[in-house]
Amino acid sequence: MINVAIDGPAGAGKSTVAKGAAAKLGFIYVDTGALYRAVGVYALRKGVDTKDAAGVSAVLPEISVELKFIDGVQHVFLNGEDVSEEIRTPDASMAASNVSAIPSVRSFLFDLQRDIASKNNCIMDGRDIGTVVLPDAQVKIFLTADPEERAMRRYKELIVKDSNVKYDDVLADLKARDYQDSHREIAPLKPADDSVVYNTTGHTLERSVDEVVDIIKEKTNG
Ligand code: DC
Numbered sequence: 001m002i003n004v005a006i007d008g009p010a011g012a013g014k015s016t017v018a019k020g021a022a023a024k025l026g027f028i029y030v031d032t033g034a035l036y037r038a039v040g041v042y043a044l045r046k047g048v049d050t051k052d053a054a055g056v057s058a059v060l061p062e063i064s065v066e067l068k069f070i071d072g073v074q075h076v077f078l079n080g081e082d083v084s085e086e087i088r089t090p091d092a093s094m095a096a097s098n099v100s101a102i103p104s105v106r107s108f109l110f111d112l113q114r115d116i117a118s119k120n121n122c123i124m125d126g127r128d129i130g131t132v133v134l135p136d137a138q139v140k141i142f143l144t145a146d147p148e149e150r151a152m153r154r155y156k157e158l159i160v161k162d163s164n165v166k167y168d169d170v171l172a173d174l175k176a177r178d179y180q181d182s183h184r185e186i187a188p189l190k191p192a193d194d195s196v197v198y199n200t201t202g203h204t205l206e207r208s209v210d211e212v213v214d215i216i217k218e219k220t221n222g
Contacts, residue, residue: 002027002121003136004216005129008143009178009189010093011150013200013208014125017143020209022123025216028069030116032126032133033096034076035109037087038065040095042078050098057104065109067116090158090165090173097177100127101184123216127181130192139219141212142191145201147175 004027006018015031022029040050042063048055066077075084086092099105106128113133117124126133130140145153151171158165182189191197196215200208216222 001118002138002220003117003134004123004139004141005134005137005192005195006123006125006141006143006212007127007130007189007191007195008125009150009181010174011154012143012145013150013153013205014143016205017200017208017212018123018125020205021212021216023072024209024213025121025123025222027121027123028072028116029074030067030113030120030122030124031074032109032113032124032129034067034074034084034087035065035112036096036100036105037092038076038078038083039063039105039109040097040099041083041087041092043099044091044095050095051101053102053104056099056102060104060108063108065112067112090170093177094173097180101180101186103186106186127189128187130195131190132187135192139216140192140195141215142195142197143208143212144197144199146199147171147178149201150174 006014008014019029043050043056043059046059048059050056064079068075068077075082076087116122117134124134130137151167151174154174155165155167155170198211
């Protein structure tokens with residue numbers, strides 16, 4: 001199987017670019033952030049402090065997370081319920097970042113990610129795919145962009161759903177999440193030594209997709 005790892009900070013365009021590249025190559029696209037978001041949403045629903053490692057670990061046995069691909073689109077199921085929409089709120093983003101720093105949560109989600117990659121040609125995006133989950137991936141890309149541009153992209157997505165969203169809050173949340181994701185002890189966000197670092201600042205989506213497809217083809221002789 002051909003496995004492509006795309007890691008990078010929040011709002012770098014990983015999901016949009018990975019989705020576009022996967023469609024062009026006929027690979028499945030796997031968004032691993034959705035798994036951490038599902039665990040975060042469960043903890044929020046249960047009223048568990050998402051930074052409390054013991055509290056979150058205690059509810060993990062109650063959780064079943066599954067990914068299903070419906071018409072090629074990933075849906076995430078939490079105990080059988082499709083939570084693909086609910087996991088996209090700003091509260092779910094912060095909850096995901098919090099629970100993702102807990103080692104038991106990372107090991108809980110590890111096998112699921114490895115299993116999908118072993119059975120499919122896929123582009124998997126996250127924070128630790130090239131460094132921890134798929135260290136032998138044939139292609140590793142670290143996708144990034146300036147924080148202000150990343151916050152503006154995220155703001156434009158959120159404002160459609162909620163007219164009270166403020167750009168400054170989105171930027172502050174994004175910087176807090178980046179800091180937390182890159183400074184945690186376990187599987188911190190960082191480029192793998194053998195990754196191609198690609199900064200998409202100022203690039204259109206089409207250009208970013210084409211460049212990522214070129215990198216993948218070059219590395220896989222496709
Ligand atoms: O990619 P995302 O914004 O949906 O991810 C949500 C959070 O989940 C992110 O802040 C960090 C965490 N995460 C992680 O730790 N490892 C991954 N492979 C994917 C996401």
